[in-house]
Amino acid sequence: MTGTLPTGSLSGAFIALVRRDLLLAFRRRTELLFPVIFLLVVISLFPLGIGPGPQLLARIAPGVIWIAALLATVISLDGLFRSDFEDGTLEQFVISGHPLTLIALAKILTHWLVAGLPIVLLSPLLAVWMNLPSGTLGVMVATLLLGTPVLSLIGSIGVGLTISLKRGGQLLSLLVFPLYVPILIVATAAVMAAADGLPYTQFLGLLVAGLVTSLTLAPFAAAAALKISLS
Amino acid sequence: MSNEKAITTPPRKNALVLFIHKLGSPAYFYTFAGRFIPWFWAIFLVLTAIGMYQAFFVVPADYQQGQSFRIMYLHVPAAWMSMLGYIVMAVFGFIALVWRIRIVEILAISCAPVGAAFTAATLIAGSLWGRPTWGTYWVWDARLTSELVLLFLYLGVIGLYNAIDEPRKAARAACLLALVGAVNLPIIHYSVKWWNTLHQGSSISLLGGSSIDSSMLWPLLIMSIAVKFYFGANLLTRARVRLLEQDLRKGWVRDIVREGR
Numbered sequence: 001m002t003g004t005l006p007t008g009s010l011s012g013a014f015i016a017l018v019r020r021d022l023l024l025a026f027r028r029r030t031e032l033l034f035p036v037i038f039l040l041v042v043i044s045l046f047p048l049g050i051g052p053g054p055q056l057l058a059r060i061a062p063g064v065i066w067i068a069a070l071l072a073t074v075i076s077l078d079g080l081f082r083s084d085f086e087d088g089t090l091e092q093f094v095i096s097g098h099p100l101t102l103i104a105l106a107k108i109l110t111h112w113l114v115a116g117l118p119i120v121l122l123s124p125l126l127a128v129w130m131n132l133p134s135g136t137l138g139v140m141v142a143t144l145l146l147g148t149p150v151l152s153l154i155g156s157i158g159v160g161l162t163i164s165l166k167r168g169g170q171l172l173s174l175l176v177f178p179l180y181v182p183i184l185i186v187a188t189a190a191v192m193a194a195a196d197g198l199p200y201t202q203f204l205g206l207l208v209a210g211l212v213t214s215l216t217l218a219p220f221a222a223a224a225a226l227k228i229s230l231s
Numbered sequence: 232m233s234n235e236k237a238i239t240t241p242p243r244k245n246a247l248v249l250f251i252h253k254l255g256s257p258a259y260f261y262t263f264a265g266r267f268i269p270w271f272w273a274i275f276l277v278l279t280a281i282g283m284y285q286a287f288f289v290v291p292a293d294y295q296q297g298q299s300f301r302i303m304y305l306h307v308p309a310a311w312m313s314m315l316g317y318i319v320m321a322v323f324g325f326i327a328l329v330w331r332i333r334i335v336e337i338l339a340i341s342c343a344p345v346g347a348a349f350t351a352a353t354l355i356a357g358s359l360w361g362r363p364t365w366g367t368y369w370v371w372d373a374r375l376t377s378e379l380v381l382l383f384l385y386l387g388v389i390g391l392y393n394a395i396d397e398p399r400k401a402a403r404a405a406c407l408l409a410l411v412g413a414v415n416l417p418i419i420h421y422s423v424k425w426w427n428t429l430h431q432g433s434s435i436s437l438l439g440g441s442s443i444d445s446s447m448l449w450p451l452l453i454m455s456i457a458v459k460f461y462f463g464a465n466l467l468t469r470a471r472v473r474l475l476e477q478d479l480r481k482g483w484v485r486d487i488v489r490e491g492r
Contacts, residue, residue, distance in 0.1 A: 168394075177383070179419075231400055
């Protein structure tokens with residue numbers, strides 16, 4: 001493994017990998033839509049289960065939208081390394097000589113573009129459904145924009161650990177949801193503070209801190225997890 | 232000639248380093264741990280007897296909470312142990328991942344069920360204590376909530392270990408998860424604490440400002456030390472059993488069976 005020299009530059013490999021994965025994702029467009037549809041279905045269940053009272057919906061809106069985003073992310077996480085693991089591409093990545101951390105980061109980036117970004121883009125619609133106060137929509141979008149990459153980053157560790165299991169998806173949710181607790185707390189607190197007319201920038205600052213921390217640490221942990229799974 | 236010299240004079244090793252290397256051998260670890268386990272159980276039993284006697288018969292009833300505060304002598308030591316257990320597991324996990332010592336992998340994995348049991352005991356004792364003090368079994372109190380998340384973290388480690396068939400791979404995956412959890416644990420703890428103050432104004436405190444009289448404190452300290460010995464005894468017993476299971480067909484296990492140890 002250590003003997004092989006990488007062919008091509010690091011950034012070249014990174015860009016090629018992202019491009020390939022995006023292409024693969026768009027070739028399977030229906031699969032791409034599943035997490036998004038799942039998100040819409042989950043959100044629509046809440047007014048049905050709780051009642052359409054606009055005030056109650058407005059109060060629970062930040063929490064509901066964020067929990068639905070967590071669920072949709074975990075649903076989509078399973079596909080992060082799955083096909084590459086099953087057809088042996090992941091092993092080729094390992095022996096390519098490029099650092100696995102960087103490869104994991106490229107996969108995480110693609111996952112966010114494919115599964116996280118649609119949630120951010122859909123959030124105005126979800127906000128209307130959940131009767132989110134109009135002034136807080138910007139904060140909601142900002143928390144999702146900062147928070148969903150963290151979900152992909154932390155989730156990648158869980159996927160790396162469970163990839164060799166046949167039914168890893170169920171275990172994955174148990175592994176990652178406890179780790180998502182701080183993000184959920186901070187993000188919903190930001191939106192709720194904005195709804196109450198309180199300052200909320202400190203919460204966004206905490207989200208940025210979470211993003212930076214997980215961006216620097218999670219790819220290493222994900223690469224270590226993948227190496228254990230491949231051993 | 233130089234070859235012969237290298238054999239006759241082995242490199243001098245520090246006694247401690249030598250001891251640690253010896254501990255890495257399953258047969259040596261098995262007997263070594265076996266020697267400690269009865270002592271750990273004995274110390275645990277003696278300390279628990281003293282602590283429980285003090286807690287139930289010597290310490291006066293609390294002027295506010297009456298008799299129910301005596302649950303504290305189980306709840307608080309269990310809570311401390313549940314957190315310390317996770318730290319111990321993560322430290323073992325780190326050592327196991329860096330130096331790849333099989334015994335340490337087994338030790339790390341054996342921490343998980345004991346720690347999870349302490350976390351569950353904390354939650355159960357806490358809710359039983361909550362009933363007379365708060366009037367309800369469950370409150371989304373910061374400490375109860377972070378204990379609950381801790382239980383989920385433990386269950387994740389146990390679940391991952393049991394899901395992977397090959398024991399060494401399973402242990403290493405679980406060790407990595409324990410490490411990731413340990414990095415997140417302070418963040419989770421403080422975010423939950425802060426979430427609680429955010430939503431509740433003033434949080435309900437079990438120990439009113441922790442102004443606890445020293446006569447009430449002593450049994451608590453004795454119990455918390457007793458619990459550590461229980462953890463150690465249970466951990467070593469579990470590690471020994473797991474080691475035997477994994478090495479069922481190896482020579483050293485056969486020797487032990489033959490000698491009837």
